[in-house]
Amino acid sequence: MSKQMSHLDNIPSTPGKFKMDKSPYIHNRLRWHSSLAKLTFWSFMFLGLILIFFFRSPSSNPLPQDPSRRSLRTYNWGGPAWEKRVRSSARIRSRNGISVLVTGAAGFVGTHVSAALKRRGDGVLGLDNFNDYYDPSLKRARQALLERSGIFIVEGDINDSALLRKLFEVVAFTHVMHLAAQAGVRYAMENPGSYVHSNIAGFVNLLEVCKSANPQPAIVWASSSSVYGLNTKVPFSERDRTDQPASLYAATKKAGEEIAHTYNHIYGLSLTGLRFFTVYGPWGRPDMAYFFFTRDILKGKSISIFEAANHGTVARDFTYIDDIVKGCLAALDTAEKSTGSGGKKKGPAQLRVFNLGNTSPVPVSDLVSILERLLKVNAKRNIMKLPRNGDVQFTHANISLAQRELGYKPSTDLQTGLKKFVRWYLSYYSGGKKAAG
Ligand SMILES: NC(=O)c1ccc[n+]([C@@H]2O[C@H](COP(=O)([O-])OP(=O)(O)OC[C@H]3O[C@@H](n4cnc5c(N)ncnc54)[C@H](O)[C@@H]3O)[C@@H](O)[C@H]2O)c1
Ligand SMILES: *[C@@H]1O[C@H](CO)[C@@H](O)[C@H](O)[C@H]1NC(C)=O
Ligand SMILES: *[C@@H]1O[C@H](CO)[C@@H](O)[C@H](O)[C@H]1NC(C)=O
Numbered sequence: 490m491s492k493q494m495s496h497l498d499n500i501p502s503t504p505g506k507f508k509m510d511k512s513p514y515i516h517n518r519l520r521w522h523s524s525l526a527k528l529t530f531w532s533f534m535f536l537g538l539i540l541i542f543f544f545r546s547p548s549s550n551p552l553p554q555d556p557s558r559r560s561l562r563t564y565n566w567g568g569p570a571w572e573k574r575v576r577s578s579a580r581i582r583s584r585n586g587i588s589v590l591v592t593g594a595a596g597f598v599g600t601h602v603s604a605a606l607k608r609r610g611d612g613v614l615g616l617d618n619f620n621d622y623y624d625p626s627l628k629r630a631r632q633a634l635l636e637r638s639g640i641f642i643v644e645g646d647i648n649d650s651a652l653l654r655k656l657f658e659v660v661a662f663t664h665v666m667h668l669a670a671q672a673g674v675r676y677a678m679e680n681p682g683s684y685v686h687s688n689i690a691g692f693v694n695l696l697e698v699c700k701s702a703n704p705q706p707a708i709v710w711a712s713s714s715s716v717y718g719l720n721t722k723v724p725f726s727e728r729d730r731t732d733q734p735a736s737l738y739a740a741t742k743k744a745g746e747e748i749a750h751t752y753n754h755i756y757g758l759s760l761t762g763l764r765f766f767t768v769y770g771p772w773g774r775p776d777m778a779y780f781f782f783t784r785d786i787l788k789g790k791s792i793s794i795f796e797a798a799n800h801g802t803v804a805r806d807f808t809y810i811d812d813i814v815k816g817c818l819a820a821l822d823t824a825e826k827s828t829g830s831g832g833k834k835k836g837p838a839q840l841r842v843f844n845l846g847n848t849s850p851v852p853v854s855d856l857v858s859i860l861e862r863l864l865k866v867n868a869k870r871n872i873m874k875l876p877r878n879g880d881v882q883f884t885h886a887n888i889s890l891a892q893r894e895l896g897y898k899p900s901t902d903l904q905t906g907l908k909k910f911v912r913w914y915l916s917y918y919s920g921g922k923k924a925a926g
Contacts, residue, residue, distance in 0.1 A: 564618075564645040566652055572659050575614055578641035579660040583610025587821065590662045590706070592616045592695065593669030594642045595628040597774045598711065598765070598813060600635060602666055605814045606821075607638050614660060615642030617669065622676070622683070623775045630917075631772055647691035653698040662702070664821050667695060667710035670742075673776050674715065674879035677737035688741035692748060700756035705827035707759035707839075709820045712746055714766040714806070714846065714884050715739035724887035727764075727842050736879030746842065753840040757829030761820045761839070766846030766886045770810030770906060771913030778853065779807070779907065782860055782868070783914055791869035794853055797882045803875055804850040806884045809901035809909075816845040819895035846886025847899045859904055863911045 579588045589606055593599040594615025606613045615635065619628050632642050645652045647669050656662075671687040692710075699706055717725045719733040734740040749760040769779045785792045795803045825839040854870075861868050875882060891897035 562618075564649075564652070566643060566645055567655065574641045575643065575656065575659050578639065579612040579614040579662070581610065581612040586611045587663045588612035588614075588660060589664045589666050589821065590614050590616060590656060590660070591666045591668065592647050593667070593711075594635065594640070595619055595632050596668055597631075597770075597772055598768060598810070598817075599666075599668040600631040600772055601770075601810050601814050602668065602817045603635055603640050604638060605818060606666075607635075607640055612660075613640050614656065614662075615640055616645060616647065616656070617642050618646045619644060620683075622671065622673065627772075627775065634772075648686060648694045650694050650698060653695060654701075657698060657702040661704065662706045663704075664824065665695070665699060665706045665708045665710075666817065666821065667692070667708060670711060672738070672774070674736045674738050676776070678878060681737055684737050684741045688738075689744055689748075692745050696748065696752045696758065699827075700752060700758055700829060701832045703830055705756070705758055705829050707761075707821075707824035707827055708749075709761045709763065709817065709824060710745070710749070712762040712764045712842065713739065713742040714764050714844070714886065715881070716743045716746065716764060717884070718881065723883065724848065724885040725844060725846075726887040727844060727890055735881055738879065750840060753838055755834060756832065757827055757834035757836060757838040759825050759827040759839045761824055761841040761843070763816060763820060764842065764844045764846075764886075765813060766806040766808050766844065766884055768808050768810055768813050770910050773810070773910060779856060779860070779910065780914075782857060783864065783911065786857075786860060786864055786866050786868045789866075789869070791871045792857065793871045793873045794857060795875040795880065796872050797875050801882060802852045802854075803880075804852045804883050804885075805856075806846040806848065806850045806886050807856070807903050807906070808845065808847040808886075808899060809903075809906035812847065812897075812899035812901055813845055816843070816891060816895060816897045819897060823895060841894070843891040843895065843897070844886040844888050845891060845897065846884070846888055847901075847903075848886055848888050849902070850883060850885045851903050856903065856907075859907050860911070863908055 581588050589611055591599055591603045591613055594603050595617035599615065599617070603613050603615055617628065619625050635642060643656065647653070669687060669691065671683045677684055699708060714725065715736060716731040716734065716739055717729060718731065718735045718739055720729055720731070722729055731743055734743050746762050749762055752758045753760045769777065773780050775781060782792050797803055820843065828834065828836040828838040857868050857870065888897060888899070
C-alpha cells in the first residue's frame with residue numbers, strides 16, 4: 490500500500506507543464522459548441538494526463554519487480570475461448586493419467602516438468618506471470634516450446650485468488666506442481682517485497698484455493714537447499730536443523746515449509762516439499778553462475794569466482810535438470826490424495842520433504858575449468874571473497890530418503906550435463922539472439 494502511495498507522490502503538483510494547446514490536431518479538428526463541452530473536454534484531457542503519468546512513472550522506479558506495481562498489472566483471462574484452451578490443455582490422454590496445474594510453467598524447471606508430464610499423457614495447465622526478474626523473452630521462448638506440444642500457459646499471478654478459483658472451477662486438477670517463486674539469493678536485498686509477494690502471499694493464496702477445491706488436489710512444491718543455511722554438518726539430511734537461513738530467499742522457503750505443515754495439519758492437504766540443489770541445464774536461468782559464466786567467458790569478460798575465508802573452496806551440489814524432473818514426477822506419482830473436502834479435514838494426510846541433489850559437490854573453480862574446455866575459450870578469472878549476503882560456502886545433499894521413497898537416482902555428472910547446456914546455449918543464442926543482461 491505504501492508503495493502505491495509513493496507512486497502517487499510522483500505525480501507533479503504542476504500538471505500545467507504539459508502544454509497541449511499547440512496541438513494542430515485539436516485546433517483543426519474540433520469545434521466548440523458550448524463552454525460546457527470545452528470544460529468537459531479539458532477535464533478529460535487533464536485526467537488522461539494524470540493517468541498517463543501515473544502508468545509511466547513506475548518505469549523510472551529502481552525496483553523493476555515491485556510487487557505493488559505487479560498487482561497493478563491486469564491479465565486477460567476468462568471467456569469461453571479461454572476456458573476451452575484451459576480444458577483442452579488439462580485433458581488427460583492416458584490411462585491412469587493425472588491432471589496437473591503447473592505454476593511457474595514458463596520458468597526453467599516448470600518448462601521441463603510440464604513437457605515431461607505431457608509426454609507421458611498427463612493433462613497439464615501452466616500458470617506464470619512472466620515477470621522480468623530475468624529476460625522475459627527466454628520465458629516466451631519456453632512458452633512457445635510448450636505450446637507446440639499442446640500446453641497452454643495461463644498468464645496470471647499465483648496471488649490472484651479469483652483467477653485460481655476460476656481455474657479449479659474449470660478443471661478438477663488431481664495435482665498441483667507448484668514451482669512459481671521469486672528465486673535468487675542476492676536479489677532479495679534489492680527487492681525484498683517480491684519474495685514476500687510470490688513465496689509467502691502467493692503460496693498461501695494457492696493453498697487457500699486448494700483447500701477449498703473439491704476434490705482437493707495433492708500438492709508438490711519447490712523448497713530449496715538454501716533452507717540449510719549456515720548448517721555446517723554435511724551431507725545435508727532432511728532432519729538437520731533449518732532454522733538459520735542466510736538470505737531472505739531461504740527464509741521464505743523455510744516459511745513455506747512451515748506453512749505447508751499448517752495446511753496439512755488443518756485442512757488435510759497432501760503436501761510434498763522438494764529441496765532442490767543448484768539445478769542447471771538447457772533452457773536454464775540467466776541469473777545463475779554456470780549460465781552467466783558461459784556468457785561472460787564467450788564475451789571475453791572476466792568472471793568473479795568466490796572463495797571462502799582462508800582460501801576455502803566454494804562448492805555446489807550441481808543437479809542436472811533431467812534428474813530433477815524425474816524426482817518431481819516420482820513425487821507426484823507417490824503423492825497420496827488429500828483427505829479434506831469442503832474446506833474441512835477428514836483425516837490425516839501425507840506431509841513430506843525430500844532433498845533432490847546430486848550428492849557430489851563440485852568446486853566452482855572446477856565448474857569454470859569444465860566450461861573453458863567445452864567453450865574452447867580461456868576464462869579471465871577474478872578471485873573474490875565470498876560476500877556474506879546470502880550465498881553459503883558449501884552444499885551437499887544426502888539423498889537416501891528420496892532414493893528410498895521416490896526411487897530417485899541422479900545419473901548425470903556435471904561434465905555431461907554442462908556439455909548439453911553449452912550445446913543448447915550456443916544454438917539458442919546464435920542467429921542474432923543476444924544473451925540476457
Ligand atoms: N533452479 C534452481 O537451482 C533452484 C534451486 C532451489 C529451488 N528452486 C526453486 O524451484 C522453483 C523453480 O525454479 P526455476 O529455477 O525454474 O526458476 P524460474 O525463475 O525460472 O521459474 C519460476 C517461474 O515462476 C514465475 N513466477 C514467479 N512469481 C510468480 C507469481 N507471483 N505468479 C505467477 N508466476 C510467478 C516466473 O515468471 C518464472 O517463470 C522455484 O520455486 C525456485 O525457488 C530452484
Ligand atoms: C496478495 O493478495 C491479497 C488478496 O488479494 C492482497 O491483500 C495482498 O496485498 C497481496 N499480497 C501481496 C504481497 O502482493
Ligand atoms: C542420510 O540420511 C539418512 C536418513 O534419510 C540417515 O539415516 C543417514 O545416516 C544419512 N547419512 C549421512 C551420511 O548423514
